[in-house]
Amino acid sequence: MDKFTTLTGVAAPLPIINIDTDMIIPKQYLKTIKRTGLGTALFSEMRYNDDGSENPDFVLNKPAYRDAKIIVAGDNFGCGSSREHAPWALLDFGIRCVIATSFADIFYNNCFKNGILPIIVTPEQLALLMDDAERGSNATVTVDLVSQTISGPDGGSVHFDIDPARKQTLLEGLDDIAVTLKHAGDISGYETHMAEDRPWV
Structure with missing residues (x-):
């Protein structure tokens, strides 16, 4: 898994509450157990029209946000079913950080397991970050995990x-x-001790 220290990139605004995992990655894409290749299916029901063409109004199809690394979203992001394909799809698209006022517990946990940083902010902070995100590709955002700060294009x-x-x-x-x-030595030592202390087990 790639390390996460500092991330600088375009933040895509997605001011929708209750974005569930079926919106993130619809059920028809859950047949695979591979973690790669799901980026094209991310938000597919909003990204594509019925004929398969791109919906130009969806944020990730707009030129300014095609290479977004961060999503700024509404409350309760990742609710719904507990599909790990959701963070897989985000990561495969290139999203390494999601910022919202709250997350569904299972999705939140799955993000950490896949190298994505989910950040919980206050409604006031979200409003500021959403404003930054809506400025497009000329306004990059920096997420510094070491200092636990999010810096906007104006220096705030x-x-x-x-x-x-x-x-x-x-x-x-x-x-x-x-x-x-990381604890392999301790585990091995414990197993050796147990085998000597209780050889019948």
């Missing part, structure tokens, strides 16, 4: 909170398995 910044353990796993680029393997 907001601070965000994050669980220290989750922060560290992103900074080191560790998924759950990699975190466990």
